[in-house]
Amino acid sequence: MIRVENLSKHFKVFKHHRGAMGTLRNLFTRQYNLVQAVNGLSFEIQPGELVGYIGPNGAGKSTTIKMLTGLLVPTSGELSVMGLLPWRDRQKYVARVGAVFGQRTTLWWDLPVIESLNLLQHIYKIPAASFKQNLDEFRTTLELDPFLDTPVRALSLGQRMRADICAALLHDPEILFLDEPTIGLDVVAKERIRQFIQQVNRERGTTVILTTHDLSDVEKLCQRVMIIDRGKLLFEGQLDALKAQFGGKRELLVDFAEDYPSPQIEGAEIAGREGGRVSYRFARGEIAASELIGRISAKYRIRDLEVREPQIEETIRRIYEERLLEN
Numbered sequence: 001m002i003r004v005e006n007l008s009k010h011f012k013v014f015k016h017h018r019g020a021m022g023t024l025r026n027l028f029t030r031q032y033n034l035v036q037a038v039n040g041l042s043f044e045i046q047p048g049e050l051v052g053y054i055g056p057n058g059a060g061k062s063t064t065i066k067m068l069t070g071l072l073v074p075t076s077g078e079l080s081v082m083g084l085l086p087w088r089d090r091q092k093y094v095a096r097v098g099a100v101f102g103q104r105t106t107l108w109w110d111l112p113v114i115e116s117l118n119l120l121q122h123i124y125k126i127p128a129a130s131f132k133q134n135l136d137e138f139r140t141t142l143e144l145d146p147f148l149d150t151p152v153r154a155l156s157l158g159q160r161m162r163a164d165i166c167a168a169l170l171h172d173p174e175i176l177f178l179d180e181p182t183i184g185l186d187v188v189a190k191e192r193i194r195q196f197i198q199q200v201n202r203e204r205g206t207t208v209i210l211t212t213h214d215l216s217d218v219e220k221l222c223q224r225v226m227i228i229d230r231g232k233l234l235f236e237g238q239l240d241a242l243k244a245q246f247g248g249k250r251e252l253l254v255d256f257a258e259d260y261p262s263p264q265i266e267g268a269e270i271a272g273r274e275g276g277r278v279s280y281r282f283a284r285g286e287i288a289a290s291e292l293i294g295r296i297s298a299k300y301r302i303r304d305l306e307v308r309e310p311q312i313e314e315t316i317r318r319i320y321e322e323r324l325l326e327n
């Protein structure tokens with residue numbers, strides 16, 4: 001559905017010299033820095049997927065989304081979505097995709113929400129019946145009714161985001177691009193948006209590309225994740241594979257029924273202890289948790305135990321950091 005090959009976007013940022021002489025120099029020289037926002041990106045996305053697109057600030061996520069939605073023309077490389085070239089086949093293309101930019105509304109600032117939505121019906125030439133059906137559904141699921149008559153500029157962030165998401169979906173797009181749709185929202189509002197995104201993906205079969213800094217968005221929603229840093233793909237695959245590859249060690253917490261001075265066990269190292277509770281670290285792939293638990297319970301008397309997976313936050317942080325050390 002989406003095919004990206006060796007895609008790049010470079011920006012020329014002109015250097016500005018300061019002061020009176022600088023102003024003169026600005027007139028005569030055109031020196032610039034090249035920002036390689038996206039640099040040789042390749043990936044594919046299949047119909048019906050819900051893919052997470054993550055990376056640190058300035059990694060190139062929004063630039064990628066802007067190219068995918070046809071707002072930016074790539075510097076080089078190939079990009080085809082549903083057989084179309086987003087920036088060239090723009091009119092045909094926008095009728096088939098929807099986009100939400102969390103940082104900026106796509107609605108009319110001074111218009112009441114409902115009027116913005118009505119305008120979109122005309123712009124996208126949405127048949128009256130399907131417009132009504134969609135609007136009725138989204139009014140309920142996104143709880144739009146309390147602010148349908150409020151101008152967009154007067155909406156709270158969470159309300160605005162819901163209105164924007166509704167606006168992006170009214171014309172039944174096949175693909176939905178979401179650039180930080182949960183940014184700045186409280187936990188309850190985030191959860192609502194997540195549930196809605198999941199519902200749209202499952203029930204309507206909409207393909208979703210989701211950019212976010214909130215890793216719980218990714219954990220709760222995405223089957224597959226792509227990590228970008230400095231314009232390049234660092235990882236692409238299932239979340240489980242990410243954890244297996246970069247996840248670091250798992251942890252086993254054991255509450256012993258007796259006081260053992262040094263309850264060593266083969267296959268794991270003691271990472272800490274607090275009274276009768278000892279924490280072990282062990283590597284995924286080297287030993288299964290069940291095997292380890294078997295070994296411990298054969299040797300010691302146990303009251304309780306718990307296996308802890310490495311946190312996704314920690315995993316991602318390590319990927320970013322290791323990448324930084326490489327360069």
Ligand SMILES: Nc1ncnc2c1ncn2[C@@H]1O[C@H](COP(=O)(O)OP(=O)(O)OP(=O)(O)O)[C@@H](O)[C@H]1O
Pocket residue numbers: 011012013035036037055056057058059060061062063064
């Ligand atoms: N129009 C532009 N002109 C010049 N440089 C740009 C432009 N747009 C983006 N950049 C630069 O390209 C790089 C990638 O920016 P981008 O907005 O794609 O990052 P991002 O991954 O979305 O980051 P964030 O998580 O902060 O939203 C940054 O260094 C940014 O300064």
Ligand SMILES: [Mg+2]
Pocket residue numbers: 061062063
């Ligand atoms: Mg961005």
